[in-house]
Amino acid sequence: MITRSILLFLLVVALSVSRAAAEPGVSDTEIVIGGSNSFSGPLAYTGEQITKFGVDLYLRVVNDAGGIHGRKVRTIYYDDGYRPQDSVANTKKLVEQDGVFAIIIPQGSPPVVATLEYLEEHKVPMLFPYQSSPVTRARRYVFQGMTLSDRSSRMMIDYLAGTRKYKKFAALYQDDEYGKSFLAAFEKDLGRFGLKLTAAESVKRGVTDVSAQIAKLHAARPEVTFLVLVPGPAAQALRERQKIGWTDTLMVSTGPLTDEKYLALATDAANGVEGLSLWPDPATSDLPGVKLYRAYMVKYFPKNEPNRYSLAGYFAGMLFTEAAMRAGRNLTRESLITALESIKGFESGILPPLTIGRDHETQKQGFWVRVEKGRFTPLTDWLKSE
């Protein structure tokens, strides 16, 4: 039995001699990219939208038009349910077993940060992570997706304290990396105006009751109250405010929060709320790129409503395609990075012209909106965050 198992093992060893491949994930006919994302757990909806209805939507368009220099793009996604250890395992599997060319749009700070070092060590590009912690800035193998929290904060404070001359600020934030990174950025940016946060209250993910927090913030009498939350609790906060009849504060939502979902949940309690919008309205915008996105959505996924998450994924697919096109037929990880770094004034028809600099950020701007009759009405043009 011992000898038999040794023999068996030698056989397996002999068979598993590594395939000699050129660039991982790139063959004559195919480019394989993938990512670990939430398909279960608290962010399952976002995860599904940015990948299957976002990145894949754009790539279907590209593939149907003949692919990238004759290669079709295939995507592989694994579910991590927002657990960092699962995202590490999935990412290793993608790189080592599936041999993907690049990682695309992984979601959430903890799962993303958990895989950063590994990907850098193996020189695998991490494209457009969907999270807002600045830890991903200016890394050679990372091109950040979502607008980072410090940039969002800068735009928000410059506009509110600078242009609109508000003085008294408070924040209701989610008790995690997302909330805390915004809180720190707010303090820093308010400091430039000689101001600070008057009050800050935290909310735990998945709470049922935010009344105490709202009552405490109310007592601090801020002129502006930031909501650094996700749609559910944010809508609860707005309703609670309506319930206690608190009207003399301006509720402001952060970039990641300013989306249609949160309006739908808060219904009439959202009226008059303002916020920083990172995307044009996916359902109504007349921008050519957004119209095209809607047309493709109707064509390929008629049952799926347009939304910001799938638009973000769609934009990620578009950027990847643009870079891979520029890199030419001889596509390598290094040539993809060079190509991404060469992007200047790229017109997507969705966001303002994009130039990728040394910081490797692909989204840096937002514009101000106010909720009127259940929709976001733009108040400003694209704001600057430099």
Place this chain on the structure above:
Amino acid sequence: MSGLATGSIYALMALSLVIIYNATRTLNFAQGEMLMISTFVGWTALQLLRAPLLVALLVAVVAAALLAWVLERTIIRHAISATHFDVLIITLGLSLMLRSAAGLLWTHDEFPFPSFFGSRPLGVGAVRVAPASLGIIGASLALMLALGALFRWTRLGRAMRAVAQNQRAARLMGISVEQVYSASWILAAAVGAVAGVLIAPVVFLSSQMGLVAINGFTAAVLGGFGSMPGAVVGGMVLGVLENLAPLYLPASIKHSVPFLVMITILIVRPGGLFGRVAPRKV
């Protein structure tokens, strides 16, 4: 006030757990997910038929009863010879499956759910009262009284109490323990469905909604698992605690309060506020 309102919903969830526990001595991990599914079904009726909310509630209750009946007959009943631990894992598997199935059917998105009660504040003198809180408390109390009556005065209720007290004796008295099992699953699911419809406007309707049932567990333990009045009081205490703790406690520990209280109560009074530790038998 809003603490008591959430508390009474927790109490309903705790009750539905206790009903099953008393009859079968097992915990139903899938209680929250059953509640979520039935609320989704009610909501679908609302969307498709433009039905009034009351109809949605009825649909949810019927759907819950049906789901519970099917699950009990097809799966749980077959595990009757298995240990409690095995049944625990089965209900755990059910909870995973139901949550995933809900995501596939209705997506993992969050949806607003209409409330029976308006959210505009009513001014009563200097006090502002939200009608939602009053309504939730009233509805929950009514349901609890109905449950109390059922357990006290109906044949089924007496049978369920008998099985809870001593299964073998109950069987000898001619009570069909299997029927009591089925009945308690159905009853628990129905109570859960009401809790679901009441809490959906607050936490919104989503595949993750079933996770609020963890508060039902906590409430049931606070009150002494197995005791019905205990479950009600436990729910109220938990709701008020959650409501008040953030007001008076430092941010760093406020989120742990319900759990710290639970550990403390368990250590000081292992039987919970109302429970009694059964004397050990050899």
Place this chain on the structure above:
Amino acid sequence: MRAAALGSGAVVVLGWPWAAPRYFVFLASLIAINAIVAIGLNLLTGYTNQLSFGHAGFLAIGAYAAALLTIQAPLVPLPATLLAAGLVTAAMGLALGVPCLRLEGLYLAMATLAFGFVVVEAILNLDWLTRGNDGLRVPAARIGPWALTTDTSRYYVVVTVAALLILAARNITRTRTGRALLAVRESEIAAQASGVHLAAYKTLAFVVSAFYTGVAGGLFALVVGFLSPDSFDVFLSVDFVAMIIVGGLGSILGSVMGAAVITTLNDSLAGFQSYRPLVFGAILIVSMLFMPGGIASALQKIQPRQGDRA
């Protein structure tokens, strides 16, 4: 026959990194880590009937203890770090176990569940120490002059520790202590009447269980390389319970198999995306319906003569 089985098992375990693709070396390390937790949990649940839904909390304590020690004191050799992680966690196990002596069954399950939540909250709020939600990156550990930077080197550390702990568990369960623990499971009162010091043994089981899980936590930090409160949610505790029930209560071999089955399932189902929990749940239900008592008792039924409760 037994020697042959053991021998070929050893060959497979030691030869694995040369035969299997790299990813499966990593996966095998995860299985070994989960197996240690499962054994620890089984010593508690399978032997003294105390069910815990808080072992993710113990794992977190061990993982953070080891990670912080590696960061603050990089010169401490790895075995000492792992031992420290185990001891710190065992101390927590003692602190939780003593007050929980009065609790049984469901109440204990609930108290440990709450303990798991409190640990996660504590990690979040002690952010000056744990870096809270930002997460903690764990530097490569060292054994003497070697830094453990490859999956293979880490694998050998993990399986060595796992093997030692499996042997230790076998010894515990076969001695007077093990018999005393089993007696506690069968009937606490009868055990007490036969002179078993009930409180002492139940506490001992808690402490040993926490020690195992703490060491596993140290290995977890080493292998995964990144810790965050999100890593240790209640579902992880539930996974551990599933491992010992699927594997078989009161069986060490069963614990290892349960860990292997659940870990492999979790991993191989990741590609099912939205269908993952659906398939996973269905497998759990079916296996419990057709294999009540878990893998260990199913094996016993197939091979009654070989069925030692290892």
